[in-house]
Amino acid sequence: MKIKNWLILISSLVVLGGIAVGLHTYNTYKISHAPEQITVGSMGSDYQVWQHIAKSKEARKLNLKITVKQINDGVQLNNATAEHNVNVNAFQSYSYLKSYNHENPKHKLMNLGTTYLEPMGIYSDKYQKLKDIPAGATIAIADNPANTSRGLLLLQDAGLIKLKAGFDALGNTDDVVSNPRNLKFKKIDDTTGPRILNSVDAALISNTVALEGKLNVMKDSLYHEKINQSTRQNINILAAAADISDRNKKDYQKLVTLYHDPAIQKYIKDTYDGTKIEVKKPVSYLK
Incomplete structure (x- = not known):
């Protein structure tokens, strides 16, 4: 009887252990496949663009859940990003970011990738x-x-x-x-x-x-x-706080890929009559 009881106990532990491993595997699967949740701060026409992107099937394909927050002041938006109240912002040129970093050395931002040149004009x-x-x-x-x-x-x-x-x-x-x-x-x-x-x-x-x-x-x-050497620093970018982790940087850079998706670009071109000229260049191009 004692041997039989021990066998029953051991069998029960094996079953429970299997269930526990299964639950752990299931939970790990759920966590690893949960959509990346990213808050994008923007303003003006860029806010409208990112509202469209957030709802797009292209965002779902990349497993991204995007919330878009409107802040209609560039310095306030950069401050919110530096303080991690916004994960990524989409509104500024590379030269604007450089100027902000120069004036805010303790709260610097980083360039995640290029998006477009929106030409300045003489009117x-x-x-x-x-x-x-x-x-x-x-x-x-x-x-x-x-x-x-x-x-x-x-x-x-x-x-x-x-x-x-x-x-x-x-x-x-x-x-x-x-x-x-x-x-x-x-x-x-x-x-x-x-x-x-x-x-x-x-x-x-x-x-x-x-x-x-x-x-x-x-x-x-x-x-x-025009897009040339003299205007390369005027190309718009996506920006995040400079002190983000490498993992977050990798997650946030998915937004750069998403922005350049052909379906997203068609929407932008049709909506803004060609005034947002796509620029798909490495970060090094701007320096």
Whole structure:
């Protein structure tokens, strides 16, 4: 009887052990195959793009569960990302990120990957061509470091001014070394955009703001950025806190792959009339 009882006990333990292993395997399977939950912070037209992406079948294919949070201020959005209240943000150019990191050395962000170039344009309600802009004209330019330098580079590319050698993302109007038309610069809030056109001769307007003002940079600007070496730092990126783990970085970079999915790109092109030009480049390209 004792031997029989021991055999029954051993058999029971084996069965229970098998059940426990099975439950562990099942739970491990569930955890490893649960969708990656990522909060994306954005604004303007990018917010609309990521709302579409979050609901897309392409996101489900990559096993991603995306929540999109709207924060309509670039510095606040970057702060939220640095503090891990937002996992990834989608709104800024690489030069904007560099400027933010320069001003916030204890809360730096990292570049996860490129998305697109949204060309900045030179707009005017008074003139139809660049050559018509007169001497002494007033040009509205954004009053933040990243877009100030970006606007000046665009004016140089258009042949209106010349900047000092080595001009970079932290440059400003003091770095203009040649200004043959004696252009005057009026600094404005980035979001003013089209509303300022009736009070200046021309304005430098980012495409996000231009779209909100019903302007198409490819059709309505006098001149706009092209994809080349001088504009590579103006390419938009996805950003995350610099202190994230390697595992989180790998998870978040799935968003870069998702953004460049052909079906997502077709939606963006159709919706924004070609004003968001896809750029699929390695991070090293921007440096």
